[in-house]
Amino acid sequence: MKRHAPATARNSGPLAAVLAQELPDSGLVLEIASGSGEHAVFMARRFPWLAWQPSDRDPEALASVDAWAEETAASNLRPALALDASAEDWPVKAADAVVCVNMVHISPWRATEGLFAGAGRILTEGAPLILYGPYLEDDVPTAQSNIDFDASLRARDPRWGLRRVANIDALAAGQGFRRTARHAMPANNLTLVYRKPQ
Numbered sequence: 001m002k003r004h005a006p007a008t009a010r011n012s013g014p015l016a017a018v019l020a021q022e023l024p025d026s027g028l029v030l031e032i033a034s035g036s037g038e039h040a041v042f043m044a045r046r047f048p049w050l051a052w053q054p055s056d057r058d059p060e061a062l063a064s065v066d067a068w069a070e071e072t073a074a075s076n077l078r079p080a081l082a083l084d085a086s087a088e089d090w091p092v093k094a095a096d097a098v099v100c101v102n103m104v105h106i107s108p109w110r111a112t113e114g115l116f117a118g119a120g121r122i123l124t125e126g127a128p129l130i131l132y133g134p135y136l137e138d139d140v141p142t143a144q145s146n147i148d149f150d151a152s153l154r155a156r157d158p159r160w161g162l163r164r165v166a167n168i169d170a171l172a173a174g175q176g177f178r179r180t181a182r183h184a185m186p187a188n189n190l191t192l193v194y195r196k197p198q
Contacts, residue, residue, distance in 0.1 A: 001067040011186065012042040015101070015132055018183045018191045019043065022128050027096025028053055030122070032085050032115060033103035037065030043099075044069075044077035051076050053092060055083035086114035095122050101132045104168070105150075108159040113171060116194075120175040126198040129177060132191045136164045143188040168192065 023029060026049060034040050034054035044052040054065045054077070065080035081091050085103065098119045104112050119129040134146050146162060153160040169179050172194045181193035 001063050011101075011132070011189070012039060014186055015039075015191065016043060016046045018185070019047070019099070019130065022097075022130055022181065022191075022193050023047065023050060024096045024127070026050065028092075028094070029097045029099055030092050030095040031055060032083065032098060032100040033057070033107075034065050034080060035061055035102070037061070037068040037080065039101055040065055040077060040080075041068045041072045041074065044074040045072070048074070048076055050096075051078060053078045053081065053095070055081040055092075057082065057084040084111075084114070085118060086111045087118075088114075090118050090122065092122060094124075096124075096127055098123060098127075098129045099132075100130070103133070104131060104135075105133055105153060105162050106160055108157075109163075112163065112168070116171055116175040116177065119194075120177070120196075123196065125196045127195065128180075129172075129194040130191060131168070131194075132185065133189055134162050135168070135190050135192070136162050137190075138164065138166055146188050165190070165192065 028051045030053045031040055032055055034056045037054060040052055040054035056062050062080040062082060069077050083090055100115060136142055150162040176196050177194040178197060179192060180195045183191040185191055
C-alpha cells in the first residue's frame with residue numbers, strides 16, 4: 001500500500017525550511033497532489049501546530065498517504081481526500097495555505113489552471129499558494145538536467161513538461177494572485193509563493 005518516492009527524502013528538509021518562512025502560525029494547510037504521502041507525514045511532524053490535509057486524484061496514492069499516516073499517528077495529519085485540482089468543486093472550502101509539490105510539470109496545463117482557480121476560491125487575502133518543482137526562467141540559464149527531464153516528460157505525455165515561471169505568474173495574476181517569493185532549491189528546483197494582496 002505504501003509508496004516510496006526517493007526524491008522526497010532529499011527535498012523534504014530544504015522544503016520544510018522554506019515553508020517555515022511562508023506558512024501561517026496556525027490553521028489548515030491543504031496539500032494538493034500528495035503522491036506517496038511522505039511529504040505529508042514529514043510536514044505534519046515538522047509543523048505540529050498546523051492541521052495538514054493531504055489530497056490526491058489517484059486512489060492508489062490516497063491509500064499510500066493513509067498507510068504512511070497510520071504508521072506515523074500524527075494527530076494533526078488528516079485522512080487523505082480525493083481531490084482533482086482541475087475540478088471546479090473541491091471538497092475543502094477554506095484553507096489557510098495551499099501547498100503543491102511536483103505536480104505542475106507532471107500534469108496537463110489545465111490542472112495548474114484549476115489549482116489557481118481552486119486556491120483562489122478557498123484562500124483568504126494574504127494566504128499563500130506554494131509551488132515546488134523544476135521551472136524554466138527567461139533570465140536564468142536552464143540546467144541540462146532540467147532540459148533532459150523536460151524532454152523525457154513530453155515524450156511520456158505531450159501535455160506535460162516544465163512550465164515557464166512567466167506563464168505561471170500570468171496565470172496567477174488572472175486569479176488575483178501575485179508572486180511574493182522565489183526560493184532557489186537544491187537539484188535545480190524552485191519554490192514559488194503566490195498570495196492575494198491584502
